[in-house]
Amino acid sequence: xxxxxxxxxxxxxxxxxxxxxxxxxxxxxxxxxxxxxxxxxxxxxxxxxxxxxxxxxxxxxxxxxxxxxxxxxxxxxxxxxxxxxxxxxxxxxxxxxxxxxxxxxxxxxxxxxxxxxxxxxxxxxxxxxxxxxxxxxxxxxxxxxxxxxxxxxxxxxxxxxxxxxxxxxxxxxxxxxxxxxxxxxxxxxxxxxxxxxxxxxxxxxxxxxxxxxxxxxxxxxxxxxxxxxxxxxxxxxxxxxxxxxxxxxxxxxxxxxxxxxxxxxxxxxxxxxxxxxxxxxxxxxxxxxxxxxxxxxxxxxxxxxxxxxxxxxxxxxxxxxxxxxxxxxxxxxxxxxxxxxxxxxxxxxxxxxxxxxxxxxxx
Numbered sequence: 169x170x171x172x173x174x175x176x177x178x179x180x181x182x183x184x185x186x187x188x189x190x191x192x193x194x195x196x197x198x199x200x201x202x203x204x205x206x207x208x209x210x211x212x213x214x215x216x217x218x219x220x221x222x223x224x225x226x227x228x229x230x231x232x233x234x235x236x237x238x239x240x241x242x243x244x245x246x247x248x249x250x251x252x253x254x255x256x257x258x259x260x261x262x263x264x265x266x267x268x269x270x271x272x273x274x275x276x277x278x279x280x281x282x283x284x285x286x287x288x289x290x291x292x293x294x295x296x297x298x299x300x301x302x303x304x305x306x307x308x309x310x311x312x313x314x315x316x317x318x319x320x321x322x323x324x325x326x327x328x329x330x331x332x333x334x335x336x337x338x339x340x341x342x343x344x345x346x347x348x349x350x351x352x353x354x355x356x357x358x359x360x361x362x363x364x365x366x367x368x369x370x371x372x373x374x375x376x377x378x379x380x381x382x383x384x385x386x387x388x389x390x391x392x393x394x395x396x397x398x399x400x401x402x403x404x405x406x407x408x409x410x411x412x413x414x415x416x417x418x419x420x421x422x423x424x425x426x427x428x429x430x431x432x433x434x435x436x437x438x439x440x441x442x443x444x445x446x447x448x449x450x451x452x453x454x455x456x457x458x459x460x461x462x463x464x465x466x467x468x469x470x471x472x473x474x475x476x477x478x479x480x481x482x483x484x485x486x487x488x489x490x491x492x493x494x495x496x497x498x499x500x501x502x503x504x505x506x507x508x509x510x511x512x513x514x515x516x517x518x519x520x521x522x523x524x525x526x527x528x529x530x531x
Contacts, residue, residue: 195263195275196235197283202259205231211282212254222251222265229254235262252278271398305433308423312434315378315404315420321446322372322482325504332480333507335499337514341521343493352528355414358453362417364524365451365485366408368516372449378404380441380478381417382452382486383424400427400441400478410524447482447502453495454488483510485517 212227227250232238235255239262253264261282263275270278346357353360362381369377383401403420405413431437439445478484483501490496497517501510 194239195265195279197261197279199259199261199283203256203261205229205256208254208256208261208282212252215278215281216250216252222270224249226250227252227254229256231256233257235260238262239264305425305429308425309433311419311423312402312425312430312437316402316434316437316440319378319440319446319448320374320376322369322377322449323374324447325502325506325509327504327506329503331503332500333503333510335497335501335507335510335514337497337511339487339495339497339514339518339521341487341495341518343489343495345525346495349525349528352531353410355410359414359417360410360524360528361453361487361521362403362451363408363410363413364517364521365449366405366413367520367523368513369449370408370516372513376404376406378402378448380448380450382450383421399424400430410527441478443479443481445479445481449482450478450480450484450486452484452486454486483513485513 209227209229212229216222216224216227230238230253232255235257238255238257239253251265251270255262255264261279263278265275265278341361343357346361349360350357362379366377366379369379380400380402383399401420401424403417405416425433431441440448480500480502483499483505486498487495488498497514499510499514
């Protein structure tokens with residue numbers, strides 16, 4: 169087991185320096201009719217009772233006037249016995265689960281089970297926490313100590329506003345296109361999209377960047393499984409060519425260890441990724457099964473319980489696939505950056521992607 173890659177299934181995320189309130193996954197839906205709160209609570213309790221990690225029933229279901237406002241005003245209790253919350257406002261249902269046990273796709277599986285228990289198979293659950301081999305950690309430590317010794321921050325924003333804002337815009341890029349380019353350059357869709365992002369970051373970088381990327385470990389057999397299939401993998405990039413980005417990502421992936429272990433094992437890492445740390449650019453490409461696109465869910469910008477796995481000290485950029493296979497660009501950023509700067513970043517990403525695609529066609 170010592171020589172096998174980390175499976176990216178983290179069911180116990182504890183001991184890290186980040187605020188526990190930030191580790192949250194959301195799932196929301198508008199129900200076809202206003203439900204009976206008692207019946208809905210019973211359905212949620214049945215789900216939780218079968219789940220070995222979510223905790224113990226009963227689920228804390230609150231009837232509120234506005235699900236988003238209620239979630240934003242709430243705080244996740246560290247000592248909660250049940251790690252699933254629910255808010256109901258008329259026909260709108262919002263589920264909130266701790267990121268130690270779930271991810272956004274898992275939340276959709278839970279919603280599916282609540283809505284159609286009679287026609288859909290119940291999801292299965294991972295029932296044991298991840299373990300890691302000390303030999304693998306010890307072998308990887310020198311790499312991470314070297315890679316994180318001097319982390320370049322983004323060029324700081326000049327605005328005086330606090331908090332975060334969010335932009336969502338169609339990219340014109342499809343999953344089919346990214347897969348075709350990846351085949352041509354003998355890489356992966358994730359790497360070619362990361363390359364385009366690294367190029368787009370140019371004006372915000374000093375020639376080099378450490379980009380925390382969210383990796384996913386789902387296999388085909390895991391699409392009906394609830395759990396956390398995410399890990400944070402810092403990747404250090406210099407020259408933003410596909411070949412260079414591929415090598416950098418492959419090297420980081422070869423040394424991957426659970427992010428909480430990385431924080432514990434490398435002293436300087438905690439300060440780098442804690443709230444208020446240096447401005448970094450995070451990147452993610454959300455995975456969904458073929459033909460099961462995830463239409464964008466509008467989450468109010470700055471929603472406290474809607475935060476990403478890492479605090480947004482600079483910006484976080486992710487791509488969501490829709491039902492037609494097209495990616496939506498989602499960008500959450502500190503308000504110290506001006507909206508015009510961030511919209512320019514999204515345009516540079518699209519232009520950079522077209523350049524990556526053109527280079528592949530000429531190869």
